[in-house]
Amino acid sequence: MRGIACLLLVAYHVIGNDSSGLRLPAGSVYRTVNDALAYVRMPLFTFLSGLVYALRPLSMDSVATFLEGKAKRLLIPFVCVGLLFTVVQCMVPGANSRLPWEVIPATLIWPNAHFWFLPALFLIFMLTVALESYGLLSRPLGALAVFAASCFFFQFHNGAVGVFSWNRALYLLPFFLAGIIAKRFDVRWTAALLLIALLAPFWQIKIGVVASAALLALTPKVRPLARIGLYSYTIYLFHVFGTAGARIVLQDVGISSTLVMFLLGTAAGIALPIALHRALQNVPYLNRAFLGLRSNKNSIRMPATEIIQQP
Template sequence: MSQHRHQGVDTLRGLACLLLVALHTIGEAPEHGLRVADDHPLAVFAALFFHLRMPLFAMLSGFVYGYRPVEPGQRLAFLGGKLGRLGLPYLFAATAFLAVNIVLGGPHALPLTGINEAYLLPYAQFWFLQALFLIFLILAMADTLFPRAPFAVAAALFIVSAIAFLSPFGRGIEWLSFDRMLYLLPFFAFGLALNRMRPAVPRTLIAVLLGGALILMTLYALDVFADPHRDIPRRTAIALALGTVLGGSLLVVTLRFDPLARIGRFSFTIFLYHLFVVEALQWLYASAGRPPAYVGLAMGVTAGIVCPIVFHLVVLRLGHWPARIALGLDARARRETPATVPWPGKNTGSEATASRLAKP
């Protein structure tokens, strides 16, 4: 495990993993997961944090990218590295997940004539990786065109993507999760902008984020309690505002909680493989006569976190190529995830050292 990590980022990664696994265990609708009604406390809990889960993942991705951006003349090398880091595990995990669902008749099975949809359209949780790679394509262009204005690039990208987020542009375009890329892009750009604020995030912005998070979360919670049966759309003004202020607030206060940070170090593997375990447990849960939903939640979240971590550690011991294909990692480097470095403005070494430590 790398010794050069940002425990605050790992803590938030762990939190995002817990929320994601809990959502898939509970189910996004009464016919999924634990089969609880929309007004059940667990379903209400899942709805309350709907606008935090994926925006937080995207914001953390943008924040970490800020430490190792594409460099002039290295655009193809950067994108090739991202293909290896994201593309190989995507192909392996999505193919394995699809095969398991086809053989066992799972909820994510596709007809043999339509298996290409698992690679070209949003499929299970894997759509996030498609969308993230499209975002890296955009950043590879923007950062190499304007290498002397990194903060301006991040700020402009946030403004433009926020306008696109609220507009009709791209809605319904599912190829390579383009619509969902537009959903994630403002949060990625905001995390990148927070990283590039030097020497530190202004206190005024911190106060605005914290105050906005409190007010908006209160109003949103009242709305959810008033009508827990309604659908929750992604690309709305409240979704943009909540995702930005909630994720931004968590990031600027730099929470540190070691148990969550330990989970967060395996966040990519948990993201890729938790649904294998969750769906298997849901079958066992139904076979056992559906015990209390809270028991099912505890089982699903525990197994959905622990099993991917065990898988990660086992695969690393199998050698270089299994780790590259299943995890997107170089086992010879002996590290669990790419290293991250402390928040801008907190001196732990020279800029050159920080840049070197942050390179994948």
Template sequence: MTQTNKNSHIETLRGIAILLVVIGHVIGSTPEGGMRIDFPSPWRYLYLWINYIQMPLFTAIAGWVYALKPVKAGSSGTFMKRKAYRLLVPMAVAATLYFLIQYITPGTNQKGNLADIWRIYVFPYTIYWYLPSLFLMFAAIRMIDANKWMDKFGGWAICLVCAFAGLVVQKIFLSNGQIPNLFSFMGAMAQFPYFVAGVGIRRFSKQIITHKTSVALSSLAIVGVLSLQLEWFYPAVSKDLLYGLTRPLWVMATLALLLSQSYSSRLFTWVGSYAYIIYLYHGFGTSGGRIILNRLGVSSEILIFMFATAMAIFIPVILQRIANRNKILRFLTSGT
């Protein structure tokens, strides 16, 4: 059995995760973005669910996959160089194209000022905030593994607590906008607990996933589901500090259950194999699909949703297949 077949359940989750990201972008994180749908609407309710799990799932998968082939002693420099090529080069290319096309195309949301284009390489910019954050997470895990702090279960548990403490610091002290979010470091702090959780679920699955812990994890996951209903009917809850600090615990419980299951799907595995290029370039499809149908006079939310989602998936897939034929294009689009 190949390594891919052994990890088909993770590749399936990766496909589901990127599909959630695409759908969330099509709908829009706010009523001013995407399909421009205001509250209350079933679409906004769907986005509430998507926003709950999409990026934590992506991050936990990144941690799980990293644990398959962690950084080796003496290769830290090479490891970070490869991550810079893999994450930062494609991000700079895709973000630049997205900024410029959005700037010159009528009907796009949230146009930027051309003089401020330099900011997209320094500060969080739309969906591309995640890539520098992930780079910083890899830098952190490189230091942790170089010192063998997570080689044993107890050390991993301590690192998870420390990562969660970093999330608490970010939410309490750094989310007021007074400190510049250089290189999306706040995103890294907010997501790092999920990365560490993913590493641990891979390395210490026998200790983490037992009959007793499965009951506890399922209970916490159910609490998370119920909390979403509370957030939907009482939106002010989402701004409550205690709610914001306990929510990651429910999310991590859900992630532990998801990463330890064995379900696999050929369709989602196929989508997952293109997850990175889809993440980078799905914005062109979501915006383009919506604009095309709007100009054709199509106002059906279902049609716009389906068309924009399809465009957001297949445009990047076609782009990668074209780019793979040329070394330079492949490097610029995928960093390999």
């Protein structure tokens, strides 16, 4: 499932919209499919984050350690990779968009590009600590009530990315909670979750939760996708360097085929982050700054029980 989520995300940034990616017309097949999958991409990523959390949940006697770990895992790469991306975007000819140099520091407060996901997820983990401390996620009815409340607050997520992505946290929260419920409780409560999602007045919630639950139930084991999924966090952080780089190079050499640019851009968006992960995973300080790894030993070769804790 993480491999599928990675492919959907990378393909999205290859195709882009009116002002990014390949800049295809709105009526093209690529744009139509890309736009339709908007209700699945980030909901699936966030659903998986909730599911992974439920596999090894917070222990209330180690709250400080839990939050410290999430801050190092999410916020250090948010600063380091986010600033690197914004600076490179300003310097490289052919970039689709760029910010004025003087506003770059502000991206640490109002996140740039896809990096809004990282502080938003950290805010969700902070909220999860509060919910767990009151036992609101420990029983099915309580968890479903919290999910229903998150569906109500979902309506406030629209507009520009807010300070530290607070409004995007409202967007992600229902899907994170859905992942917890689907893993923590039996199928009867998952059915109740789906019913609440279908009754929610937002198509994003209906489609995102149902699609994620369906993939959880129906997706077979596919080894190549599983291998990609191991690097899902690094792919999220660095895929745009591969997709944008491939597009710029292909355009410079005169290749204009949409299919070729899509396939090579997607391949680059997957391959470059994997190569970076393997190069940096055992390099002190850099592995923490750019991969969010805990130590030199915390590499892609770590035990599966450790790998699965990564968001």
